[in-house]
Amino acid sequence: MTIRGSYPATGYNLRLGDLQRSASRILTTASQTAGFQQLAGQKGVAGITVEPYTAQFSDLTSYQTVTKGRVLTNQTGDGPSVAITASPSANAAGWTDAPVEVRVTSTDDDARLYLSVDSGELLPATDPVAISDEGEHQLRALAVGADGSISTLLEQTVRIDTTDPVARVTSSTTGKLTLTATDALSGVDAIQYSLDGTTWKTYTGPVAIADTPKAVRYRAVDVAGNTSPAKTKTVTAPKAAPVVTKQPVAKVSVTVGTKVTLTATASGSPTPIVRWQRSSDGGKSWTTASGATKTSWTFTAAAATDGKQYRAVFTNGSGKAISSVTKVSVTTRK
Structure with a gap:
């Protein structure tokens, strides 16, 4: 193919790669003309291909001495700093x-x-x-x-990398918090969690959480420095029926007007609620005491208190546990 015309020399230097790309664009433009399509049909030409310039350009010596349109040779490092x-x-x-x-x-x-x-x-x-x-x-x-x-x-x-990583909770119902995180570009640098919402700790594996149920905040940081928005998850312990861990004393002897304090505790998940009960017939029937909903219950002994029995009943969604009985003896002051 011959392209004719008068084209003034440019005033900037060319590298061989630039020259190859320029030639490719010229040939691509020419191949889209009607004349080329007609000639291609006659000659059975399906298209054009530009071969690598290292094999195509072999005799450029004469062009390296001109001042316009000069073809640049390989970099030698002797030029300006960059x-x-x-x-x-x-x-x-x-x-x-x-x-x-x-x-x-x-x-x-x-x-x-x-x-x-x-x-x-x-x-x-x-x-x-x-x-x-x-x-x-x-x-x-x-x-x-x-x-x-x-x-x-x-x-x-x-x-x-301008995209935040994504942190996820994989488990939170066994009294432990298990986290994972992903980041599609720079990668995850750290997963963090906070028990108080202020102090952040680095997550290295499943974290045992005390005093469940408890709300825990978590987030992830990627290698680029992006931090995901903090999220909150409530960690719960496995469901377990109440078990009495501390029994009240078996007998209390006091005088009228003395304050009596009974204490009982129990484990369980969720945390059991407690109700204190009393019996006036030797334990055949029980009545729930009004307002006695803490593990320690204090009341003032009266003459009518003598001989009564007391106990604590712990309940949660998994069951019930009853403490041993405390018998209260009350005497009248002389």
Whole structure:
């Protein structure tokens, strides 16, 4: 194929890769013309392919001496300095949690600067380039001096993750809190939990929670520094019927007007509620005492209290437990 015309030489340098891409675009444009389609039909041509330039361009010696449209040779590192600066800068793990602004600089004020993002073309980089897409981005930068000298091609990676990780509860009904977390980009750095809503601890495995049921807050932090919103989960212990763990005393002897305190405790899940009862017929029938709903119950002995029996009844959704009996003897003061 022959393309005719008068095209003035450009005033900027070309690398072989740039020349290859330019040739590919010209051929692609030409192949879409009616003339090409007609010729292709006659010759049985299905399309065009651009071969790698390392094999295609072999005799460029004569072009390397001209001042316009000069083809650049491989970088030797003898050209201007070149640097890539990303803002905000990456953390120690190489990630940022926000979009990045990239600048290419050189100590040579007259150098022409070029930047390529994600294997794209090296384009003039006079202004900062904003990168907001998440993931890893490959940067390449080049500086060309006024004398045509070329810097070494500088390569750098930018990693962006602006999405919070996700923390989840996998178990909370056995008196322990089990957590997990995921993050699609930078990865999970830590899972945290708080028993008081203020102090955060690093989660390393199932956490035994005392005084259940108890509300526990949890969250996750990824490698880029994103923190998920804190969530709350109430941890409960396995259901268990009440079991009396402390019996009241078997007998109390007091005088009229003396305060009597009875104490009994029980375990169970959920935490059992307690009701104190009394009997006036030797335990054949029992009456619940009004307001006696704590593990310790205090009342004032009267003459009518003499001979009565007392006990504590513990109940929850899983069952009931009854304490042993306390017999109270009351005497009249002389």
